[in-house]
Amino acid sequence: MSYERLEKCPVCGKTELQNKLVVEDKSVSKESFAIQQCAACSFQFTNPRPDFANIGRYYESEEYVSHNSGAGGVINQAYKVARFFTMRRKVALLNKQAPRKGKLLDYGCGTGHFLAAAKASGWQVAGLEPNPRAREEASRRVGQPIGMESLLTFEPGSFEAITLWHVLEHVHELNDTLQQLIRLLKPDGVLIIAVPNVDSLDAQHYRQDWAAYDVPRHLYHFSPKTMTQLLKKHKMTVREVLPMMLDAYYVSMLSEKHRAERGGGLLTVLKAGYKSNQYAAQHDGQYSSLIYVVARR
Numbered sequence: 552m553s554y555e556r557l558e559k560c561p562v563c564g565k566t567e568l569q570n571k572l573v574v575e576d577k578s579v580s581k582e583s584f585a586i587q588q589c590a591a592c593s594f595q596f597t598n599p600r601p602d603f604a605n606i607g608r609y610y611e612s613e614e615y616v617s618h619n620s621g622a623g624g625v626i627n628q629a630y631k632v633a634r635f636f637t638m639r640r641k642v643a644l645l646n647k648q649a650p651r652k653g654k655l656l657d658y659g660c661g662t663g664h665f666l667a668a669a670k671a672s673g674w675q676v677a678g679l680e681p682n683p684r685a686r687e688e689a690s691r692r693v694g695q696p697i698g699m700e701s702l703l704t705f706e707p708g709s710f711e712a713i714t715l716w717h718v719l720e721h722v723h724e725l726n727d728t729l730q731q732l733i734r735l736l737k738p739d740g741v742l743i744i745a746v747p748n749v750d751s752l753d754a755q756h757y758r759q760d761w762a763a764y765d766v767p768r769h770l771y772h773f774s775p776k777t778m779t780q781l782l783k784k785h786k787m788t789v790r791e792v793l794p795m796m797l798d799a800y801y802v803s804m805l806s807e808k809h810r811a812e813r814g815g816g817l818l819t820v821l822k823a824g825y826k827s828n829q830y831a832a833q834h835d836g837q838y839s840s841l842i843y844v845v846a847r848r
């Protein structure tokens with residue numbers, strides 16, 4: 552197994568890194584990983600981490616529902632219901648934020664639910680997905696071939712919108728990937744990036760049990776402050792930040808599961824999710840997960 556250690560902060564480039572937490576990979580490997588924080592800009596990231604060639608095996612789990620929509624169980628059923636409403640909202644958001652309906656790239660499209668919904672809404676769609684099983688399912692669902700990973704197959708300046716739904720936190724080459732994606736955008740195109748928020752109340756409440764740390768699959772743990780700084784470096788501006796309120800409940804449910812064998816009851820989960828959203832409403836929109844709508848400055 553090969554690990555790599557980042558010597559400097561991927562956001563600001565400074566080298567003073569502090570240990571913040573040790574988090575166990577409860578869903579796949581049971582290995583523990585350190586989360587470090589940059590002393591200068593406060594960006595948090597998993598460090599050291601499995602290198603690109605060795606991260607694949609950390610995704611090999613039936614529990615990894617985003618890559619396996621065929622799984623059963625109560626949690627997955629709830630996930631599917633939530634996904635239906637989330638998908639509708641994502642497409643509405645896309646239609647509202649994009650300069651016009653045109654070409655869409657969904658980077659890390661998983662099993663293709665969002666792409667299929669966007670296509671049905673009139674978008675010309677393209678998707679990339681590294682996981683072979685998810686990619687195959689996405690190709691079937693969307694009704695067209697889905698690529699593996701390379702952004703080089705696309706013409707620069709060709710997309711009205713590029714979406715990354717809970718994907719950027721998984722990408723090894725953070726700055727290179729962002730730069731390539733931005734190059735593919737039309738001058739007035741938008742980048743829509745959804746990621747968990749490490750400054751949310753549920754992150755503070757569950758600490759090392761917070762399910763959205765999801766080490767080592769999540770390499771970066773963004774906050775509005777660090778995401779804004781990262782995008783500014785790439786000459787992009789955050790036009791709007793929108794909440795994903797269902798995530799507070801979903802993440803609280805998984806976090807409770809991490810804490811105890813049987814997890815907190817339904818009431819505990821509902822209370823935790825509700826409190827997280829209440830806190831965010833009163834504290835600068837620090838919701839459990841956030842959608843950043845990003846455009847050129």
Ligand SMILES: [Zn+2]
Pocket residue numbers: 560561562563564565589590591592593594
């Ligand atoms: Zn930094």
